[in-house]
Amino acid sequence: MATQYSIQGTTAKGIAASVERGVTEGELAPGVALPPVRRLAEELGVSAGTVATAYKELRRRGLVVTHGRGGTVVAEAASAASRRPPRVPPGLVDLASGLPDPAFLPVLRPPSEIRPVYGSHRAAPRLTALEDLTRAWFARDGVPAERVTFAHGALDCIARLLSVELRPGDAVAVEDPGFHHLLDLVTALGLRMVPVAVDEEGMTPDALRTALRAGVRALVCSPRAQCPTGASFTPRRRDELAAMVREFPEVLVVEDDYNAQLAGPEAPTLAASGLERWAQVRTVSKRLGVDLRWAGLAGDPVTLARHDGRMLMTSGWVSHILQETVVGLFSDPAVARLVAAGEVAYAERRQALIGALGSCGIRSAGANGLNVWVPVRDESAVVNGLRTRGWWVAAGARFRIASPTAVRITTSALDVAAARRLASDFAEVLGEAQATYEG
CATH class of the missing domain: 3.40.640.10 (Type I PLP-dependent aspartate aminotransferase-like (Major domain))
Incomplete structure (x- = not known):
């Protein structure tokens, strides 16, 4: 229940704005439950219809979701907030970015001279x-x-x-x-x-x-x-x-x-x-x-x-x-050669992790691109378990709507030796999670 943030307002627009302000400022975190319609109406001295209209507007704008009897909660990806990626804790290997290896990106050289023009380039x-x-x-x-x-x-x-x-x-x-x-x-x-x-x-x-x-x-x-x-x-x-x-x-x-x-x-x-x-x-x-x-x-x-x-x-x-x-x-032909070398390296690194995970009995997907998708039973357990072993991977919740749980691992800068270590650590984490479920 949202107990540390006091929702204010006497109109549907005002109530919705108050909730949005709480989400934007981080006072209402993803998953936090909002008060039931009738309770909030009593607290604010307004009709239940006014609160219901406010909640409807918040749902339309993607700020909250309603889970039937589970009530109305702040959305995991609330659209009011600027959801930037979390900072990677010091000492961890970042495998959550989804970004390319800078070693295969060319140095950017903007043109040395651009002549000014009268007016704009709209025409x-x-x-x-x-x-x-x-x-x-x-x-x-x-x-x-x-x-x-x-x-x-x-x-x-x-x-x-x-x-x-x-x-x-x-x-x-x-x-x-x-x-x-x-x-x-x-x-x-x-x-x-x-x-x-x-x-x-x-x-x-x-x-x-x-x-x-x-x-x-x-x-x-x-x-x-x-x-x-x-x-x-x-x-x-x-x-x-x-x-x-x-x-x-x-x-x-x-x-x-x-x-x-x-x-x-x-x-x-x-x-x-x-x-x-x-x-x-x-x-x-x-x-x-x-x-x-x-x-x-x-x-x-x-x-x-x-x-x-x-x-x-x-x-x-x-x-x-x-x-x-x-x-x-x-x-630039040199850029073309560098990009082609990157394509080869990305494929090798992606396949190295898929193979290493497979040798540990862990199923994964990643036929192309910079990432590997690994189905897991408990995303939080895997993310936190790998974090204690020095790896920073992305929980799949950000990528899913109704599909099964998983984690995403960026392999663009992961060499073969590191892939083997990660797979071994991954298997240990899954073993610990299994013991917890069955214990």
Whole structure:
């Protein structure tokens, strides 16, 4: 019960604002129960309907969730708070970041000279050279790229796409487990998430069919290196999902191809499947630098026009200094070699941990990307147990809606010897947890 924070207000708006203030300031932590409607109404001297209206607004905005007889509690990913990752305690190996190894990121060299222009870049927001490179990048995987545009990263792009297409309360199909920042974003936009189960080939057909029939207005998915499981579409799965989506032409399909390689084999993608409403966003943060807040976007003409129309009214354009920097990186052969070396190293390190865990009898998933997803019975026990042994891993709760418990381990900087030590420690922690359950 929320006993250390006093909720105030005499109107529904005031009560909701008071709760939001408590969440934002950290006084109402995730999972804390709010007072029952009638009790809070008596304390504040208002009607039960006023409190119920306040709680309804808080639920719509993703600040709280209601568990039937379990009452109303602060959401695990309350959208009012800026949920930045916790600081890694000193002395621990950080395996929770999801970030690339800096050894395989190039040194960023912004252009030495950008001539000032009269007015702004709104009339010509994109550099022709970067447009050409972006078209070629998409076309390599068969994605129609006659038209492309830019944004300030994948989440910025997806937020704009969803906000111009949907209204609060509309349903969005998302992967479960899925990218935690995307799940937070959908909630913050006031949209309703419909979880779609994921296996080693991405979204499962049965789960997607159920979501489409439930009336979702949009679908957000990853064609490869799905976060957190590492799943990637096969051609067969891509074709199955595309056939379903074509039965619902009004549904906007947004592919977050955040792990798109700069070179290499083609990847199956829904964006190349002849859909009516679609968009694919690609970023370079995992390959060229986490501070490069740039994304390329391809899509159908209506979707791109709506995206650019909204962007014109807000930030206007992506910095031309940033665009020039990306052009230089895309065009540098030394950068291409460094990125290719990183691709090889990431695969070796990921497979090293999967193999080491397997030798200890521990099942895990991670066919692609920078992470390994490990199903466990008790996330907290595993996270805390590994912490006492010097490892900092991510609890799966941030990534899940209805899928089973697990932990996510970032392997981008984990060498083979360290992977073996981690697997051994992981097995010990699971043994201790088993003894607790059976003891």
